[in-house]
Amino acid sequence: MPLIFSQEIDFPTNRVFDWLSFYDADYQKYTGLNLEDDFTFNDKKITISLGGLSKKKSIKIKDKNLDPVNLFPVWFRRPNKVSNPFTGDFEYESTYPRNLFNYALKQRNTIFWDYLGYKLESNNHLGSFKTTGLNKPIILELAQQFGLTIPSTLITNSKDDLKLFFETNNNRIITKSIEEIIIDHKHYINDEEYHHFYQITNLLESLDNTPSKFAPSLFQEYIDKEYEIRTVFFNDKCYSAAVFTQINENTKVDMRNRMANHFTRYMPYKLDAKIEASILKLMNHLELNFGVIDFIKSIDDQYYFLEINPVGQYGDVSLYCNYGIHKKIAEFLIKNENKKQKTSGKHS
Amino acid sequence: MKTKNKKPQVSIPENEAISFDLHYITSVQKKEIPREDFKVEMNRYYGKGMIMDFYKNNSNIFHDE
Numbered sequence: 523m524p525l526i527f528s529q530e531i532d533f534p535t536n537r538v539f540d541w542l543s544f545y546d547a548d549y550q551k552y553t554g555l556n557l558e559d560d561f562t563f564n565d566k567k568i569t570i571s572l573g574g575l576s577k578k579k580s581i582k583i584k585d586k587n588l589d590p591v592n593l594f595p596v597w598f599r600r601p602n603k604v605s606n607p608f609t610g611d612f613e614y615e616s617t618y619p620r621n622l623f624n625y626a627l628k629q630r631n632t633i634f635w636d637y638l639g640y641k642l643e644s645n646n647h648l649g650s651f652k653t654t655g656l657n658k659p660i661i662l663e664l665a666q667q668f669g670l671t672i673p674s675t676l677i678t679n680s681k682d683d684l685k686l687f688f689e690t691n692n693n694r695i696i697t698k699s700i701e702e703i704i705i706d707h708k709h710y711i712n713d714e715e716y717h718h719f720y721q722i723t724n725l726l727e728s729l730d731n732t733p734s735k736f737a738p739s740l741f742q743e744y745i746d747k748e749y750e751i752r753t754v755f756f757n758d759k760c761y762s763a764a765v766f767t768q769i770n771e772n773t774k775v776d777m778r779n780r781m782a783n784h785f786t787r788y789m790p791y792k793l794d795a796k797i798e799a800s801i802l803k804l805m806n807h808l809e810l811n812f813g814v815i816d817f818i819k820s821i822d823d824q825y826y827f828l829e830i831n832p833v834g835q836y837g838d839v840s841l842y843c844n845y846g847i848h849k850k851i852a853e854f855l856i857k858n859e860n861k862k863q864k865t866s867g868k869h870s
Numbered sequence: 871m872k873t874k875n876k877k878p879q880v881s882i883p884e885n886e887a888i889s890f891d892l893h894y895i896t897s898v899q900k901k902e903i904p905r906e907d908f909k910v911e912m913n914r915y916y917g918k919g920m921i922m923d924f925y926k927n928n929s930n931i932f933h934d935e
Contacts, residue, residue: 679886699891717897719880724894732893739890 523548524855525593525642527601527651534837534848535599541852549855550593566591570641581641595858596642597851598649600833646858648757648851649812653832655702656808658740661830664807669800670827673818674743681734687741688729694744698723722776745826750777751791751817754836754847755805757854760798761847763839764791764819788842793817797825804830814839 524542526549528535535551542549567584583591614620639651662672676687677700688695703721710716725744726732753762766787767773773786793801797817805813814834818826840847882893 684890697891697894700889704892704895711899714902716900716902718900719895719897721891721895724891733884733888733890735884735886736890736893737885737887741890 523550523592524595524597524859525549526551526597526599526855527649528552528597528599532600534835534840537837537840537848538597538599538851538855541849542855545852545856547852547856547859550591568638570637593642595646595648595855596651597855598639598643598647598651601639601649601651648854650810650832653808653810656830656832658700658829661808662827665800665804665827668804668807670797670804671824673745673826673828676741677738678741679736679738681729681736684741685729688726691743693727695726695741696723696744697726697739697741700738700740724776745818745824746821748819748821751793751819751825752777752839753793753801753815753817754834754839754845755801755810755813755815755830756836756847756850757811758802760793760801761836761839761843761845762791762793763788763843788838790843790845794825 524547526535526538528551539549539551567582567588569582570580572579583593585591614623616623636652643651659675659677662675666672674687674691676684676695678684678687699721704719707719708716709719726741747768750765750767751762752765753760755761765777766789767777770786777786801815805811808830810830810832813830813832814836815830816828818828820826836847839845880895880897882888882895884893
């Protein structure tokens with residue numbers, strides 16, 4: 523049965539669960555540590571063997587009743603490597619400090635967790651266990667190498683070079699994180715009100731009152747958009763949507779900056795065949811069979827590649843453009859399970 | 871993770887170890903939407919066909935007891 527790594531609140535995962543239920547397909551999910559979760563590896567017995575003269579390799583996974591469990595194929599939707607799946611609450615009394623003991627536990631469990639991900643990934647799978655985030659500058663370089671146009675980009679910790687870049691780009695540049703954006707945070711003032719901390723891409727139209735000292739940071743030219751394009755790459759196909767971000771003032775620089783109840787208009791979109799071919803080459807190079815890719819279509823008819831999110835949200839594109847990607851993912855998982863069973867029998 | 875009670879503060883120092891973008895963290899004051907109101911709101915979209923399958927038994931977002 524399919525095993526799905528995700529997070530408790532990830533809308534697209536739940537839509538795929540719905541479709542798996544629709545098809546009466548069993549599945550197991552790992553959504554990180556929480557009490558309501560019906561699957562953690564702690565309730566499984568896992569045995570992996572390898573080596574010796576016979577070089578025989580095997581992986582056995584059994585449930586609470588010691589019945590074999592077949593956990594293939596795997597969908598690494600949002601594998602949460604930060605959580606610690608093997609430790610629970612336990613009393614600890616020792617003069618060896620608890621934090622050091624916890625560190626030792628985490629290190630050991632991480633090695634096993636990574637190895638298990640590596641083993642599960644060797645079978646039919648969707649997404650990637652090891653790739654939950656990509657190195658943005660490397661991806662930009664690779665995208666260019668595979669024929670995509672990228673915005674003029676600067677990575678620097680020099681204010682002088684930043685000023686020069688700013689002037690060269692008509693005094694309009696953007697600052698965005700070189701890595702992922704910060705994790706959202708709610709700071710409660712009282713029971714009803716809170717401050718929501720988050721990060722979006724920002725437009726800089728002046729460098730006055732900006733930091734003079736900073737770590738190496740990413741800057742890009744500001745591109746006047748006609749619209750944005752969000753492409754969901756799944757199983758070698760591109761499902762694209764034109765996102766009309768320029769209609770709403772809030773979403774002009776960053777489409778994530780939308781107000782609740784103010785929907786951004788989406789339309790199904792077909793990218794140029796050359797661009798789709800470049801995406802395919804890039805994703806094959808990265809060994810990714812799933813990713814959400816953002817483009818800008820500029821007012822001067824250029825397509826600029828922005829980034830790939832290997833665990834990105836795709837529900838908006840699927841729903842508004844009627845692509846049925848949740849259904850396709852569920853069918854992919856069922857089909858690959860059947861294929862595997864036909865060719866090599868049980869895996870537990 | 872949630873924090874409470876302390877006065878909210880976004881004061882990022884200028885430092886060679888802190889990247890430029892982290893000086894642009896956004897903070898917006900919001901009101902918590904009561905869960906029941908949220909359900910009513912979602913039902914409104916559900917009625918419009920914009921969200922089609924929020925309350926299916928298998929979804930682990932809402933469980934109607």
